[in-house]
Amino acid sequence: MSDRSLSELGEQGLLPLLQAFCPAEQRGDDAAILTPPAGQQLVVSSDVLVEGIHFSEATTPPAAIGWRAAAANLSDLAAMGATPAGITLALALPSDRRLSWLQQIYQGLDRCLKQYDCPLIGGDLSRSPTATLAVTALGWVNPNRVIRRSTAQVGDWIMATGTHGLSRLGLGHLLGEWTLAEPLRDQAIAAHQAPKPRLDVVPLLARSQPAGTVWRVAGMDSSDGLADAVLQICRASQVGAVIEALPLPATTSFDRDRLIQAALYGGEDFELVLCLSPDWAQALLELLGEQAQVIGQITEKPVVQLRLSDRTEILSLDRGFQHFTTH
Amino acid sequence: MSDRSLSELGEQGLLPLLQAFCPAEQRGDDAAILTPPAGQQLVVSSDVLVEGIHFSEATTPPAAIGWRAAAANLSDLAAMGATPAGITLALALPSDRRLSWLQQIYQGLDRCLKQYDCPLIGGDLSRSPTATLAVTALGWVNPNRVIRRSTAQVGDWIMATGTHGLSRLGLGHLLGEWTLAEPLRDQAIAAHQAPKPRLDVVPLLARSQPAGTVWRVAGMDSSDGLADAVLQICRASQVGAVIEALPLPATTSFDRDRLIQAALYGGEDFELVLCLSPDWAQALLELLGEQAQVIGQITEKPVVQLRLSDRTEILSLDRGFQHFTTH
Structure with missing residues (x-):
């Protein structure tokens, strides 16, 4: 299979490839659903990563961009004493970006999330002249800890x-x-x-x-x-x-x-x-x-x-x- | 007060101005904390809005950009049958953007959120050549509804x-x-x-x-x-x-x-x-x-x-x- 650009694939072509990284029960609706463990509070943290500001081709291969996006947000959960419940990734990317680049982002993200037992539960995908990753991490914390x-x-x-x-x-x-x-x-x-x-x-x-x-x-x-x-x-x-x-x-x-x-x-x-x-x-x-x-x-x-x-x-x-x- | 650019203000100057839109108890930590109502499930939806793709100066004044960002994500909650619990806004903006522009975004967002009883619970702010808003909406839903x-x-x-x-x-x-x-x-x-x-x-x-x-x-x-x-x-x-x-x-x-x-x-x-x-x-x-x-x-x-x-x-x-x- 040739390495097509995102615009050649189109949104309907891309979504199934990316949804494969989400658990099956979270695909197909407007939003993901999580069940709070009894007595736990919800911790929420959002981060935005911009190409040329937070990462660049010279220093960060795409798999590392994905890993770092996950790690930075999981770290915000650790900073609150929480354990991970799920993460969303909203991406805005230039249309001439290659599918392989995007897949490596997801693979790096997925590898990090798996290591810390955190599912990818949703996201969004859009065109943009500037590659941007917006991550929201959700976690559960015992209110007394x-x-x-x-x-x-x-x-x-x-x-x-x-x-x-x-x-x-x-x-x-x-x-x-x-x-x-x-x-x-x-x-x-x-x-x-x-x-x-x-x-x-x-x-x-x-x-x-x-x-x-x-x-x-x-x-x-x-x-x-x-x-x-x-x-x-x-x-x-x-x-x-x-x-x-x-x-x-x-x-x-x-x-x-x-x-x-x-x-x-x-x-x-x-x-x-x-x-x-x-x-x-x-x-x-x-x-x-x-x-x-x-x-x-x-x-x-x-x-x-x-x-x-x-x-x-x-x-x-x-x-x-x-x-x-x-x- | 003159209408300074974001780079003139710097992050430490900007954050207090923007945190004023968050409830006091959510300021100051790495992440926000929410208490799930008994028996409810958590609904999560993320969206990214890019200047020139989803909005432009010709069609959307900054207050309307903020309103629309909130409304689109609250609509994703309604689509699942959920009621709003909170929203995060991660912004990436050109450094020459004016403070008044950013404040109008927040005012529009705030007006919409207030109308639907939804607090702004967190976010992030970064530089970017392309103005980008990433919103994550959180809601609660009765699992039987x-x-x-x-x-x-x-x-x-x-x-x-x-x-x-x-x-x-x-x-x-x-x-x-x-x-x-x-x-x-x-x-x-x-x-x-x-x-x-x-x-x-x-x-x-x-x-x-x-x-x-x-x-x-x-x-x-x-x-x-x-x-x-x-x-x-x-x-x-x-x-x-x-x-x-x-x-x-x-x-x-x-x-x-x-x-x-x-x-x-x-x-x-x-x-x-x-x-x-x-x-x-x-x-x-x-x-x-x-x-x-x-x-x-x-x-x-x-x-x-x-x-x-x-x-x-x-x-x-x-x-x-x-x-x-x-x-």
């Missing part, structure tokens, strides 16, 4: 899962900003093209809750960088923080300054940043082992200070990724 | 709410394809710029259900035209139909042939097309009065025939609006 940004308290330990900065290092390598050596290169490209949402951490939070305590977990994901996550939590909770360690990738082959910048401001690592009572943080650390690290503490003074052995500075949101500004 | 495309049966009466074709007439007028006279002009432009989703019909379906019968309502909305709705229902239900009347706008000042084309293929009327047992249809007609009309019957032969006094033809999906083809 929600993760909020606004509940951090003075004395909480700040924990970060995984490492930070790898995605930015991979992006820079793919863009030719720098050249990474193995094994860092493979790790960084994988982190950029196939990030893993930390849904695995959600049940561990419940398992590590100290007996006799009330649920209180402040946190969010680090999709816009580690600095952004700490700053947003502090702003929402009206507290400050001191960061005394950074979860940097283990490498000696890359400039430390740039590693720090990538971890703080690079974004798209899709790890979790959590604020917990010290008891709870310790219990969670025991479950996560090397998969998490204490990076600092919540303080009263409403600023976020970075205090490393070789540098001290005040962090600010202005340095993070801003969608509508040029710096 | 769902409207499906696939449950029409031979002998059912086919009902259409409202009139069909007005939106297409309004669009044609705004595009200069023809010139409408009053009062048709105002009606047609209103139908195009501020369509009304038929959520009012949903509770009337339950009220008109004949005593002792099992729930069975086949239907969908006419967002892609009356012909498309009948054809999709027939395909999903593996039946055919004879259409013997069309719910055309009452006018003598416009060519009948074009009126028929607009009703069948124009789309965006956002009315409901329903297939019901004759008893149920009659009871619903008594509640809806002039707001609905019987247009035909479901038949065994799997084709859709149009049999008017002055024309007979077989309807086909190829004539409808196709997003990826040029005719």
Whole structure:
């Protein structure tokens, strides 16, 4: 079969090919239907990804675009303490785009969703001069186990899962900003093209809750960088923080300054940043082992200070990724 | 205050302005949270609207873009028999777009949502060369009262709410394809710029259900035209139909042939097309009065025939609006 363009196929030709990625019971009506598990609340998050802004041919093959679209939204669910219920994908694409390109998007999305047990439940398809993916993720959460940004308290330990900065290092390598050596290169490209949402951490939070305590977990994901996550939590909770360690990738082959910048401001690592009572943080650390690290503490003074052995500075949101500004 | 561009404002400047349209309890976290009413199922529908494809400056002022985005998605909920729970709006916009333009989008969206008691619960905002709105609508439905495309049966009466074709007439007028006279002009432009989703019909379906019968309502909305709705229902239900009347706008000042084309293929009327047992249809007609009309019957032969006094033809999906083809 030749690789036809979307306009050659037409909407009626395309829909059956794409609906094959949806469970059979969700095809054929105007909307999908899901049954809420008893006592659970619904969590909803929407994201839009634009070609040339959030991804480009140079750095992201179509299967990776699909994977990343799913992963970023599943990460928003993890950030709330939810488990996935379903995802919708609304696509707007140039009509000369090839069917194989579109199928690879769906294959990447499908691979990520299957890994996290999340069905694709619907979507939309339209023409557009600019390739755009709009994803809405739906999840269920026990109302007594929600993760909020606004509940951090003075004395909480700040924990970060995984490492930070790898995605930015991979992006820079793919863009030719720098050249990474193995094994860092493979790790960084994988982190950029196939990030893993930390849904695995959600049940561990419940398992590590100290007996006799009330649920209180402040946190969010680090999709816009580690600095952004700490700053947003502090702003929402009206507290400050001191960061005394950074979860940097283990490498000696890359400039430390740039590693720090990538971890703080690079974004798209899709790890979790959590604020917990010290008891709870310790219990969670025991479950996560090397998969998490204490990076600092919540303080009263409403600023976020970075205090490393070789540098001290005040962090600010202005340095993070801003969608509508040029710096 | 001067009317600044989105890039001058930056994301941190924009977000507070847009979050003002969300209920306070939904601001500030990665995702929104909704509590399912006991025993209800969740209905989810996603749509993408692209500038130059689905709307343009010539035909749709920004407030109407917002209204239409909300109305089209609320109509998808009505098509399933659901009541609205919330809506998310993910926007991708050129950075030189003015703040006033964006605010008018939100005002139009907000006006429509308020009319149908539906909160804006979240969204996303990004840069893009092409203005794009991605909307996801969430609703609740009693699992025993769902409207499906696939449950029409031979002998059912086919009902259409409202009139069909007005939106297409309004669009044609705004595009200069023809010139409408009053009062048709105002009606047609209103139908195009501020369509009304038929959520009012949903509770009337339950009220008109004949005593002792099992729930069975086949239907969908006419967002892609009356012909498309009948054809999709027939395909999903593996039946055919004879259409013997069309719910055309009452006018003598416009060519009948074009009126028929607009009703069948124009789309965006956002009315409901329903297939019901004759008893149920009659009871619903008594509640809806002039707001609905019987247009035909479901038949065994799997084709859709149009049999008017002055024309007979077989309807086909190829004539409808196709997003990826040029005719």
